[in-house]
Amino acid sequence: MTTLDTEALVIGSGAGGAVTAASLAAAGREVTVVEEGPAVDPDADAPFSLDEMVAKYRHRGLSAALGSPGIAYAEGRCVGGSTEINSGLYHRLPPELAEEWRVRYRIDEFTPAVLDRYAETIERDLSVSKLTGAPPPASAVLERGAAKLGWRAVEFPRVFRHDDGLHRDVKQTMARTLIPRAVDAGAQLLADSCVTRLVTRGGRVVEARGRRRHPGGRDEPLSIRAEHVFVCGGAIQTPALLQRSGVRHRIGGGLKLHPTIKIAARFPQRLNHDEVPMHRVTEFAPNLTIGGSASGRGHVALALADSTAEYADALADWERVTVYYAAIRSDGDGRVLAVPGIRSPIVTYRLTESDMSRLARGLVHLGEVLLAAGAQELYPSVVGGAVVRRVDELGTWWDSVTRSRTNLMTVHLTSTVRIGEERDLTGADSFGRVWGYENLRVNDASLLPDAPGVNPQAAIMAIASRNADQFLSAS
Amino acid sequence: MRWFERQLAAHLTRPDPDEAEPLEGADYVDGALRVMPMHLRVGILTESFAFGAGRLLLGRAGRRDATTADRVIARCRTSRIDVVRQYVRVFESLVLFAENELLPEAAA
Numbered sequence: 001m002t003t004l005d006t007e008a009l010v011i012g013s014g015a016g017g018a019v020t021a022a023s024l025a026a027a028g029r030e031v032t033v034v035e036e037g038p039a040v041d042p043d044a045d046a047p048f049s050l051d052e053m054v055a056k057y058r059h060r061g062l063s064a065a066l067g068s069p070g071i072a073y074a075e076g077r078c079v080g081g082s083t084e085i086n087s088g089l090y091h092r093l094p095p096e097l098a099e100e101w102r103v104r105y106r107i108d109e110f111t112p113a114v115l116d117r118y119a120e121t122i123e124r125d126l127s128v129s130k131l132t133g134a135p136p137p138a139s140a141v142l143e144r145g146a147a148k149l150g151w152r153a154v155e156f157p158r159v160f161r162h163d164d165g166l167h168r169d170v171k172q173t174m175a176r177t178l179i180p181r182a183v184d185a186g187a188q189l190l191a192d193s194c195v196t197r198l199v200t201r202g203g204r205v206v207e208a209r210g211r212r213r214h215p216g217g218r219d220e221p222l223s224i225r226a227e228h229v230f231v232c233g234g235a236i237q238t239p240a241l242l243q244r245s246g247v248r249h250r251i252g253g254g255l256k257l258h259p260t261i262k263i264a265a266r267f268p269q270r271l272n273h274d275e276v277p278m279h280r281v282t283e284f285a286p287n288l289t290i291g292g293s294a295s296g297r298g299h300v301a302l303a304l305a306d307s308t309a310e311y312a313d314a315l316a317d318w319e320r321v322t323v324y325y326a327a328i329r330s331d332g333d334g335r336v337l338a339v340p341g342i343r344s345p346i347v348t349y350r351l352t353e354s355d356m357s358r359l360a361r362g363l364v365h366l367g368e369v370l371l372a373a374g375a376q377e378l379y380p381s382v383v384g385g386a387v388v389r390r391v392d393e394l395g396t397w398w399d400s401v402t403r404s405r406t407n408l409m410t411v412h413l414t415s416t417v418r419i420g421e422e423r424d425l426t427g428a429d430s431f432g433r434v435w436g437y438e439n440l441r442v443n444d445a446s447l448l449p450d451a452p453g454v455n456p457q458a459a460i461m462a463i464a465s466r467n468a469d470q471f472l473s474a475s
Numbered sequence: 476m477r478w479f480e481r482q483l484a485a486h487l488t489r490p491d492p493d494e495a496e497p498l499e500g501a502d503y504v505d506g507a508l509r510v511m512p513m514h515l516r517v518g519i520l521t522e523s524f525a526f527g528a529g530r531l532l533l534g535r536a537g538r539r540d541a542t543t544a545d546r547v548i549a550r551c552r553t554s555r556i557d558v559v560r561q562y563v564r565v566f567e568s569l570v571l572f573a574e575n576e577l578l579p580e581a582a583a
Contacts, residue, residue, distance in 0.1 A: 054503070062512075062565070069557055070561055301574075404555040
């Protein structure tokens with residue numbers, strides 16, 4: 001058995017866990033980071049490739065929230081968490097949302113000015129920036145289509161830094177940035193190690209139990225005693241661990257996500273497939289955002305098949321096909337439930353009728369912008385959805401987006417342990433300390449009171465950084 | 476992968492799975508099914524046994540051929556019952572992704 005004593009135990013090494021570990025270690029605290037997945041060389045696999053799915057994705061990307069319809073989702077499971085597998089687009093939390101959450105959940109010290117202060121530091125650390133040259137063709141498509149329609153489109157900054165040696169921009173994931181910084185400052189990193197249960201006594205966590213896998217595949221029990229425990233496993237794994245540990249007050253309910261509907265668009269010209277488009281159509285934001293997805297040959301095949309139309313000809317021409325999406329802010333919500341005897345939590349999500357209507361509107365608007373940009377054929381991720389070639393055909397999609405015909409996915413999951421002083425609505429206080437437990441904190445996407453309508457990594461990191469600062473000043 | 480799952484995965488890429496060479500990417504599909512969440516895997520296994528039993532019965536009645544399989548898959552793919560539709564979608568997604576990512580030009 002591996003037995004450890006530490007001052008601060010950080011469970012999970014994604015956007016929340018890495019910020020927490022780096023902040024605490026830099027302040028001279030004794031930190032141990034436990035990550036369930038392996039440490040993977042960030043350069044080993046091509047982004048969004050099959051090899052990357054095997055190495056870095058939980059369940060190889062094969063997870064789904066049950067519901068009508070079910071919603072496929074993906075989580076990272078490796079050192080760096082989901083920052084290793086996302087697009088790397090960066091968007092600060094919109095100030096009006098921060099203000100809305102602050103008032104509704106009575107969150108202390110949660111003004112836009114406070115969050116912006118932390119965001120600025122993160123942006124410096126991760127080299128958040130826009131492209132220096134012209135956008136790649138798959139991204140320029142969105143800009144061009146929006147301009148023709150008179151809609152707003154913006155280029156989002158990214159957490160990328162140009163590497164002169166590699167002659168390309170490199171995503172600044174947590175495995176490249178804050179985790180090494182934490183280790184350099186003295187933090188201990190245990191990869192391939194999983195905490196399965198927190199032992200609590202008298203309102204304190206007294207032990208974290210789990211398993212550790214050694215190189216070669218040997219498993220052994222793991223026991224860690226820590227003065228402070230930060231759970232940072234993301235909006236699915238964090239509530240599951242807490243529930244398994246008997247911590248249940250407002251934990252796991254209220255799951256929020258961005259339901260996403262897709263189109264595979266065929267153009268007359270070849271488009272780039274090596275990076276995710278950085279332009280977004282924000283004309284209908286924050287409730288509806290239009291953007292581009294990973295579009296390797298495998299992704300194009302999946303998107304074409306989701307339409308159930310005949311697609312062999314389009315797939316043979318895949319270098320002219322790219323996948324785009326419309327993502328909505330949802331009025332519905334879901335639940336994460338850890339069931340004894342089942343290792344993975346059961347996740348459910350209920351879409352409202354207004355969500356379905358918003359998805360239909362999103363699909364039609366996405367079709368409009370792609371046709372305006374010169375697309376020749378559009379394959380929607382709707383069973384039996386017509387392949388559209390002209391604007392006047394888009395109307396057929398309004399009635400196609402039904403619960404029994406729509407294929408949805410998401411990569412943004414939040415809000416299963418909300419923060420705030422409204423105890424009836426939240427699982428943790430304004431700084432992530434779990435109600436009823438003196439030394440137990442959550443510091444990840446679970447804390448966001450709602451899905452922000454944009455990639456949540458920036459919001460997660462700003463809030464986690466703020467919470468770590470508050471912890472350091474209070475203890 | 477169970478017998479029927481292997482048949483289905485093979486059929487999604489080739490018309491006559493009984494005579495086909497080993498499925499390209501079969502290891503990937505098999506591995507993904509092994510690591511998927513247990514409750515989802517149980518649901519898929521249940522459907523696999525049900526569909527597999529149906530296929531066996533059709534075989535005994537002398538009505539099993541590639542055309543029948545095509546019709547059944549097409550009906551499942553557009554089924555209004557979400558779990559039936561998602562069953563075929565899971566296999567189709569895994570097979571398509573693996574086969575297309577494993578092609579040499581996909582990596583180019």
